[in-house]
Amino acid sequence: MRTLQVALAERSYPIHIGEGLLDTFPLAEQIRGNQVMIITNETIAPLYLDKLAKQFADVQCDTLILPDGEKFKTLDTLETIFDALMSKRHSRTTTLIALGGGVVGDMVGFAAACYQRGVDFIQVPTTLLAQVDSSVGGKTAVNHPRGKNMIGAFYQPRLVLIDTLVLETLPARELAAGYAEVVKYGLIRDLPFYRWLETNNEKLLSRESDAIAEAIYRSCENKAQVVADDETEQGNRALLNLGHTFGHAIETATGYTSMLHGEAVAVGMIMAVRMSSELGWVEAGLEADLTALLATWELPVVVPAGMTPEQFLDLMAMDKKVHNGQLRLVLLKALGEAVVTADYDKAALESTLEAFCGV
Amino acid sequence: MRTLQVALAERSYPIHIGEGLLDTFPLAEQIRGNQVMIITNETIAPLYLDKLAKQFADVQCDTLILPDGEKFKTLDTLETIFDALMSKRHSRTTTLIALGGGVVGDMVGFAAACYQRGVDFIQVPTTLLAQVDSSVGGKTAVNHPRGKNMIGAFYQPRLVLIDTLVLETLPARELAAGYAEVVKYGLIRDLPFYRWLETNNEKLLSRESDAIAEAIYRSCENKAQVVADDETEQGNRALLNLGHTFGHAIETATGYTSMLHGEAVAVGMIMAVRMSSELGWVEAGLEADLTALLATWELPVVVPAGMTPEQFLDLMAMDKKVHNGQLRLVLLKALGEAVVTADYDKAALESTLEAFCGV
Structure with a gap:
């Protein structure tokens, strides 16, 4: 495993890169509260959701599976995330985990930025694009019908976990x-x-x-x-x-x-x-x-x-x-x-x- | 006019308080770009919108009038604000001006926090509640059907302008x-x-x-x-x-x-x-x-x-x-x-x- 640090004062965070980290990295130790919600999409869920959720057996771990695709990167889908968080009573100490590509990461990051004015989030990018770009740097957003990424926030994750093995299933x-x-x-x-x-x-x-x-x-x-x-x-x-x-x-x-x-x-x-x-x-x-x-x-x-x-x-x-x-x-x-x-x-x-x- | 400073390092800003400031304070000098959108509601618009808009004769000044009331403090209304900004092609250097009570201020502040990941905004509170509370301190939000102010951001205005004269029309x-x-x-x-x-x-x-x-x-x-x-x-x-x-x-x-x-x-x-x-x-x-x-x-x-x-x-x-x-x-x-x-x-x-x- 190699680790890079993104140096942003009190918002600094590590990027861990390695083969098999979904199995071996102790992610549950990184959670501050006693609730997590793993948010992913219907393509990634059957591949990696169980593996990730297994790590959180000792806390309230909810999952949300969104439809897959950039066209769902909207305020409506964001509302779906908020509805799930509210109905499962997630508090300000919850952690949102984005398991997926850039669309999931951007939306979950923005949801984390806004939910109760900001909760923790962790990026687990599953595409090469998300690994090298969108999961690093804190740009979160959804699209507006008239323009891409027009509604969003700068909001840093607490940690990025890059398992290079997930690329094996990437088209x-x-x-x-x-x-x-x-x-x-x-x-x-x-x-x-x-x-x-x-x-x-x-x-x-x-x-x-x-x-x-x-x-x-x-x-x-x-x-x-x-x-x-x-x-x-x-x-x-x-x-x-x-x-x-x-x-x-x-x-x-x-x-x-x-x-x-x-x-x-x-x-x-x-x-x-x-x-x-x-x-x-x-x-x-x-x-x-x-x-x-x-x-x-x-x-x-x-x-x-x-x-x-x-x-x-x-x-x-x-x-x-x-x-x-x-x-x-x-x-x-x-x-x-x-x-x-x-x-x-x-x-x-x-x-x-x-x-x-x-x- | 009395001025208070909210001390928040690079996000510090002044609160100006005085009688008749809507007429006398040179607000247009505070704008960084060449676009503003004044967002208000149907109750306040007939009373003060023209007076405020007159200050911005030399820049692109758009106005948006929302329905009045806490029940409109929703993601849907937020979308209305984004639609207006996009259709009038407001760029990242625009300034949003919230003219109204706490509902308008909270929503416009949150819209400013999210639009293109953050644009300037100015609070012109028209209720006593907004003047002494919601317009000061950078808490912005909309409500969720299951809870108040559940979706929002900490986002500071550049300036708060409190004209005590507006209270004359307040019920x-x-x-x-x-x-x-x-x-x-x-x-x-x-x-x-x-x-x-x-x-x-x-x-x-x-x-x-x-x-x-x-x-x-x-x-x-x-x-x-x-x-x-x-x-x-x-x-x-x-x-x-x-x-x-x-x-x-x-x-x-x-x-x-x-x-x-x-x-x-x-x-x-x-x-x-x-x-x-x-x-x-x-x-x-x-x-x-x-x-x-x-x-x-x-x-x-x-x-x-x-x-x-x-x-x-x-x-x-x-x-x-x-x-x-x-x-x-x-x-x-x-x-x-x-x-x-x-x-x-x-x-x-x-x-x-x-x-x-x-x-």
Whole structure:
């Protein structure tokens, strides 16, 4: 087991990473009160819920199984969580445990932030995406029909438990979606890691355990450093959103159904790299290299048919990085060095959108 | 104008109190971005909305008018606020302004805490209750059908603007409900203020402007001190809930309709004082004195007909002050000195409930 610490003063917490931790890590010792509610979804429940619940034989342990999918990441589902907590009389000393991917983690984290104005929660991410991204850093939210993650809170877990064994049951498509975020850390701030990923791509594709664990560890390390420097996204934390502004527009346009989040981010990152190269900030070859790397994972590398530049601009105008009417984008100043800026030639944005929309 | 500072490190903020501040205070200078949304209710809107909106002629100023009443303090109404913000494309630099009583303030504060994970908000309380209590201290929430204020956040405003003139349009019943919370500060931590309130009761009843302003100032001062010491209610902040555990049970039992919050608190405070005297902590005469004082304001001093001790115990078990199954109550160790404790003779609780339920 390897342990990383996310350094956030009195809200600091550990990320434990290892094979088989669902069986071996003494999670019950981490609970402060005498109640827990494990919240998961109908895909994960049959695989891991019993195993996790078994740890809490000595306290009140309730479980809640939600429908699976981003389209259920809504205020309505949040209300379902509150109803369950209230009907089982969970008090302010309860602990919510999110067992699942990013959707479960984001919702349970937000529920924990709001229930009785804040209760403890623990993340047990079961997808690569959640392990390397959403379960680390305290961003919690639900979607609004007009925009993703528009309603939420910054709220840190008390602990993140990453069992790499759970990836064995993860569909290849989901693994690839998580891989997109792994690559992101290399692109935005860690050139050595990007090169390592290129070199070890075959091992990762064949799910070699050591390589996967290393990729998770280095991803979490990068994320933890960014978050520790800027918990509430006043500055550099926004760098983690490389590809996300484009990606969110795609997700919103397609109703959060046809593409996984990581898939939309994969396309979005290629768009951001293209725009960076149109601005002359990175070499033109990077777009092709990145596209080829992502394609080995069978990630989408093109915009869904029918989307227009106007639609992108309209949806991107709702992005949380809009400040006083200015759309700020995460772009690359160089490979391994991202910036958040509204100071770019609008023509580069337009020609990027036109190129990807086939206009 | 008098100004109090709520000392909360980087979340510190001022409370400005004075006659006519809605006209004279330069509120527009306090806005960081170029968007505001003033959220109020259908009772307050015709009285003060235009006056306030006029201040924001130079920025995007949207308004939202909600139905009036505690029964609308729900997740559904919260969604209405999010819908309005999204449809008017409010960004992360927007400012929400709560113009209204505690219901509006609590909901708008919670909306501000959640919208895009947190935007600025300003409280302009228009009831005495909101001026002396809910607008100060950052407790925001909506109700759950099974319990009051169960879903919320600790989220501080950037500024509170108290115009004492707005009380001129406040119905006597609402003024009295606010007065109950004013008395509370005397009971829990400020004996000189309690004596001042007894001495100046006639002036306050006849709404003498100077007396009312002094009562607001001293109430806010007490609240600000308590909140500064314990922002997230880990300890002494719970003292502010004198009478609230009993009161919330009454409000829940009556569906938040027949009694105003301050009215339920008035009854609850008398119950807490009675229980404190049954425990031998305060003189038996205090219950009668307090009952008489509250009665001059025509506040209710008895429990609604039909409520039973069992119903109280059942509803009180859902209180946020329940820790690991123990019901903690705010009680008086002496007049002007409250404690939060689970260390009391249960018989005193039962006999208090029986006495008030007429069993």
